[in-house]
Amino acid sequence: MKTYHDIATDGGSDVAGQVRAQEARLHSRLADVGHIVAVMSGKGGVGKSAVTVLLATALARSGIRTGIVDADINGASIVEMTGVGRKPDRTSKGVIPAVSAEGVQIMSIDLFLDRGTPVEWNAVTQKSAFTWRAMVEVAAIREMLADTLWGPLDILFVDLPPGTDRLPNLLDLVPELSVAIVVTIPSRASRYVVEKSILLARPHLGDAPIGIVENMSEFVCNSCGEVHEMFPGSEGVDFEQDAHLTILGRIPFDPELSKRIDSGKNYLGSGTSKSSGGVGVFSAEAAIQSIAENLNRLLASRTIPAPTMEEVR
Numbered sequence: 140m141k142t143y144h145d146i147a148t149d150g151g152s153d154v155a156g157q158v159r160a161q162e163a164r165l166h167s168r169l170a171d172v173g174h175i176v177a178v179m180s181g182k183g184g185v186g187k188s189a190v191t192v193l194l195a196t197a198l199a200r201s202g203i204r205t206g207i208v209d210a211d212i213n214g215a216s217i218v219e220m221t222g223v224g225r226k227p228d229r230t231s232k233g234v235i236p237a238v239s240a241e242g243v244q245i246m247s248i249d250l251f252l253d254r255g256t257p258v259e260w261n262a263v264t265q266k267s268a269f270t271w272r273a274m275v276e277v278a279a280i281r282e283m284l285a286d287t288l289w290g291p292l293d294i295l296f297v298d299l300p301p302g303t304d305r306l307p308n309l310l311d312l313v314p315e316l317s318v319a320i321v322v323t324i325p326s327r328a329s330r331y332v333v334e335k336s337i338l339l340a341r342p343h344l345g346d347a348p349i350g351i352v353e354n355m356s357e358f359v360c361n362s363c364g365e366v367h368e369m370f371p372g373s374e375g376v377d378f379e380q381d382a383h384l385t386i387l388g389r390i391p392f393d394p395e396l397s398k399r400i401d402s403g404k405n406y407l408g409s410g411t412s413k414s415s416g417g418v419g420v421f422s423a424e425a426a427i428q429s430i431a432e433n434l435n436r437l438l439a440s441r442t443i444p445a446p447t448m449e450e451v452r
């Protein structure tokens with residue numbers, strides 16, 4: 140078996156050539172994709188994958204062609220959340236992505252595994268396990284992007300794994316990122332990690348704007364019926380640190396949303412979204428809809444070149 144040790148000397152297998160060929164295939168595969176949107180988070184457990192599924196679904200419901208690459212190899216959850224079938228069809232040209240009931244195209248390592256099977260990386264030695272794992276992970280994602288027969292797509296979401304260590308590698312895989320979405324919750328710890336990951340990701344984002352989605356911002360109290368903050372007294376993200384930051388929206392916590400997405404059922408348009416609260420309208424569904432519209436607006440602004448000073452005058 141070839142290992143990464145062979146790459147330094149090549150071992151006669153022309154690894155560099157293979158990677159170049161795969162990169163060329165990746166670029167031609169993604170030629171029919173209008174926008175690539177990366178979804179990241181600092182910490183795990185903030186609902187990053189759920190937000191990805193909900194946004195892709197909201198946009199698909201309004202006629203925009205969306206797809207998701209589940210790049211969270213070890214924590215793949217998109218297949219479970221969308222309830223799509225496993226074992227995708229292969230043709231000589233590539234793998235056909237699964238399609239959700241709402242029309243979202245999905246590619247995940249989970250599609251190829253029996254349900255509940257974890258991904259095991261075999262390293263040569265325990266000492267090399269970390270480097271090996273990171274490398275195999277990046278290779279697996281590159282392969283998933285390059286070998287999938289994406290139809291024409293308006294937006295392809297890349298659901299990145301949580302954490303900051305391997306983010307730069309993964310972002311470098313994606314040609315021409317349009318927008319990076321950062322999902323956070325209004326806790327001090329989450330804000331701290333999110334700010335670190337933004338700093339780390341910035342050099343790899345080019346001039347792509349970062350859209351912040353604050354998840355689980357508030358909830359309707361069962362006893363008084365009023366809207367309460369999930370993390371009272373917490374602060375939002377510090378916008379001073381990056382001129383490209385923009386708030387896409389806040390999603391209130393709705394137990395019904397968690398229940399449905401956890402069992403692979405669609406939440407949007409299911410009629411289960413709660414509208415309540417003394418202060419304004421409280422609805423996770425309305426919030427997701429508005430975030431999807433804001434994202435669309437942000438993407439539209441990316442395709443129109445900025446006016447020159449002469450035009451402004």
Ligand SMILES: [Zn+2]
Nearest residue numbers: 360362363364
């Ligand atoms: Zn209360």
